Amino acid sequence: MEVSAEAKRVMVQALSKLYSSRTQRGGLRLHRSLLLTLVLRSARDIYHSARAACDSEEPLGPPAADPQQCPAEEAMETSGGRAETAVSVQEQPASRRESRDDKENESPAGAERQSRKRRGKTAAEPDFLPSKRARMDPSEERLPTRSGPGGCRGLRGTLASLPVSQAIAAF
Amino acid sequence: MQSVVQTAGAGGGSNDVQWCFSQVKGAIDDDVAEADIISTVEFNHSGELLATGDKGGRVVIFQQEQETKGQPHSRGEYNVYSTFQSHEPEFDYLKSLEIEEKINKIRWLPQKNAAQFLLSTNDKTIKLWKISERDKRPEGYNLKEEDGRYRDPSTVTTLRVPVFRPMDLMVEASPRRVFANAHTYHINSISVNSDYETYLSADDLRINLWHLEITDRSFNIVDIKPANMEELTEVITAAEFHPNQCNTLVYSSSKGTIRLCDMRAAALCDKHSKLFEEPEDPSNRSFFSEIISSISDVKFSHNGRYMMTRDYLSVKIWDLNMENRPVETYQVHEYLRSKLCSLYENDCIFDKFECCWNGNDSVVMTGSYNNFFRMFERGHRRDLTLEASRESSKPRAVLKPRKVCAGGKRKKDEISVDSLDFNKKILHTAWHPQDNIIAVATTNNLYIFQDKMN
Numbered sequence: 001m002e003v004s005a006e007a008k009r010v011m012v013q014a015l016s017k018l019y020s021s022r023t024q025r026g027g028l029r030l031h032r033s034l035l036l037t038l039v040l041r042s043a044r045d046i047y048h049s050a051r052a053a054c055d056s057e058e059p060l061g062p063p064a065a066d067p068q069q070c071p072a073e074e075a076m077e078t079s080g081g082r083a084e085t086a087v088s089v090q091e092q093p094a095s096r097r098e099s100r101d102d103k104e105n106e107s108p109a110g111a112e113r114q115s116r117k118r119r120g121k122t123a124a125e126p127d128f129l130p131s132k133r134a135r136m137d138p139s140e141e142r143l144p145t146r147s148g149p150g151g152c153r154g155l156r157g158t159l160a161s162l163p164v165s166q167a168i169a170a171f
Numbered sequence: 172m173q174s175v176v177q178t179a180g181a182g183g184g185s186n187d188v189q190w191c192f193s194q195v196k197g198a199i200d201d202d203v204a205e206a207d208i209i210s211t212v213e214f215n216h217s218g219e220l221l222a223t224g225d226k227g228g229r230v231v232i233f234q235q236e237q238e239t240k241g242q243p244h245s246r247g248e249y250n251v252y253s254t255f256q257s258h259e260p261e262f263d264y265l266k267s268l269e270i271e272e273k274i275n276k277i278r279w280l281p282q283k284n285a286a287q288f289l290l291s292t293n294d295k296t297i298k299l300w301k302i303s304e305r306d307k308r309p310e311g312y313n314l315k316e317e318d319g320r321y322r323d324p325s326t327v328t329t330l331r332v333p334v335f336r337p338m339d340l341m342v343e344a345s346p347r348r349v350f351a352n353a354h355t356y357h358i359n360s361i362s363v364n365s366d367y368e369t370y371l372s373a374d375d376l377r378i379n380l381w382h383l384e385i386t387d388r389s390f391n392i393v394d395i396k397p398a399n400m401e402e403l404t405e406v407i408t409a410a411e412f413h414p415n416q417c418n419t420l421v422y423s424s425s426k427g428t429i430r431l432c433d434m435r436a437a438a439l440c441d442k443h444s445k446l447f448e449e450p451e452d453p454s455n456r457s458f459f460s461e462i463i464s465s466i467s468d469v470k471f472s473h474n475g476r477y478m479m480t481r482d483y484l485s486v487k488i489w490d491l492n493m494e495n496r497p498v499e500t501y502q503v504h505e506y507l508r509s510k511l512c513s514l515y516e517n518d519c520i521f522d523k524f525e526c527c528w529n530g531n532d533s534v535v536m537t538g539s540y541n542n543f544f545r546m547f548e549r550g551h552r553r554d555l556t557l558e559a560s561r562e563s564s565k566p567r568a569v570l571k572p573r574k575v576c577a578g579g580k581r582k583k584d585e586i587s588v589d590s591l592d593f594n595k596k597i598l599h600t601a602w603h604p605q606d607n608i609i610a611v612a613t614t615n616n617l618y619i620f621q622d623k624m625n
Contacts, residue, residue, distance in 0.1 A: 006512075010458050013516060026271040026294060030356055030375040031406045031425055031465075032521055038461045039515075046458070 004050035010043040189623040197616035209612040215279040218603040224274025228258040255344040299348035366417040373410035427464035467523035506577035538597025559618040
């Protein structure tokens with residue numbers, strides 16, 4: 001249980017650092033975002049396996065016993081290869097962004113393959129469109145900017161709704 | 172025991188050398204202005220000049236005084252030679268992003284004539300600066316007064332030849348080249364090639380090759396950007412040209428690997444010639460393993476046989492002929508391994524420490540927290556911890572070795588891990604190319620230490 005609590009804390013902090021880095025001067029740092037995403041993924045995996053081990057030991061209680069925990073658990077357990085598959089309502093703004101980001105990824109991809117050749121001229125490629133999300137959606141404003149002992153409660157719903165790989169894809 | 176001979180060029184053994192305070196530059200104020208935070212330190216090839224860059228985009232160059240017969244016990248002091256604004260903050264309107272003016276790296280070009288040249292870079296643009304001296308000026312113009320005002324041509328009745336007269340020394344810095352618009356991601360390294368004609372610049376995903384004379388184009392020689400950014404697993408963290416093989420370069424990654432590339436093999440050096448990687452110790456695995464294995468700096472030895480890498484907790488020395496493990500590993504601050512969670516919370520785990528070699532590659536140096544810096548003497552396997560502080564800043568005062576108590580009973584003069592100040596970090600250090608003179612940057616001060624000369 002301690003492991004899953006620590007994993008959750010690490011995830012919460014990674015999320016908060018990722019969000020606060022959006023407003024950093026100089027723009028998002030790819031290296032830092034990548035490291036945070038990797039930490040987030042490994043903490044998530046550890047959290048999953050700790051919960052799975054925990055659940056296999058205890059008998060499953062009624063789902064409505066802990067209403068706060070339910071959406072998070074459902075969200076966690078439905079995640080497949082990508083962290084962003086979740087049933088919570090918060091998923092919608094994220095999935096809208098996801099589809100937009102997919103387009104952002106798809107269109108340069110073809111151009112990218114060609115542009116990997118040696119360039120004779122200075123490269124100035126439009127890798128990504130400017131972010132249209134100048135501020136967070138109201139549904140995401142639940143996310144505290146600081147993590148603390150009580151910080152994880154508000155974040156449970158968004159833990160799975162944040163598309164982990166999209167943090168990098170947003171570049 | 173091998174005795175150390177203090178001749179020019181000898182790096183000396185760190186235990187035989189006694190390090191003394193020489194100078195400190197910068198404000199004494201505890202309230203640090205963000206613009207004054209030092210972001211890079213570099214000696215030129217002769218060691219006569221020492222350049223620093225800061226977060227405010229300024230470059231300050233110090234020049235060593237000629238050694239005077241009056242002071243045989245110390246080498247010349249470094250005094251301000253030139254200060255100029257290298258980069259200004261910019262705004263990328265297309266991406267709605269501010270571009271910081273912080274100087275990420277400075278690299279000197281070898282001196283070819285009376286002027287000095289250096290490359291300085293921020294996140295996006297590299298500039299070539301010429302620093303030249305002017306100690307005489309022409310006087311006696313026919314058409315101009317001495318103050319520059321033009322004379323009425325009708326009052327000119329005689330002709331004279333203007334002559335050069337001495338004036339107070341003026342040091343001028345002028346931007347000779349601007350190498351812009353070649354990097355989508357943030358530039359982390361620049362490195363001048365041993366051909367003295369080309370240089371490389373590296374960002375998170377690409378390395379570009381430039382000619383010093385040509386600013387409107389560069390060649391992309393390494394590109395690790397995946398077709399789908401969601402598949403990104405590593406970024407480039409540092410890159411450097413080999414000191415004497417102009418076809419060889421190395422770049423380090425956030426995964427703790429180093430790739431050596433040969434530019435003769437192909438135009439695009441995506442396929443490495445050598446891959447240096449040490450398998451991870453499974454007993455050390457934690458949430459933060461990926462973060463602490465990220466390499467923050469890579470430096471070739473002066474002789475070109477070795478390279479040194481710095482990750483969060485250690486310094487490793489690699490033989491270029493052996494890829495599967497480093498030949499030497501030095502623990503910088505192993506006592507922090509049990510504190511990684513707190514260091515992650517306060518963001519210190521993302522700090523990027525640099526490292527450097529001494530002139531004859533016998534000693535390596537890197538920074539740590541609490542304004543401590545560490546030296547590792549390779550041959551004798553000795554290490555030394557020193558502190559850059561105002562308290563030990565009396566002229567020619569010998570620095571006392573410091574020790575951190577990792578656990579158990581703290582001895583007298585030892586410092587416990589919990590009382591280390593993690594806001595006081597030494598990320599940038601430089602070693603004079605020939606002598607035992609080192610420049611150590613704390614947050615906003617530059618300390619210069621030298622060995623005790625008897």
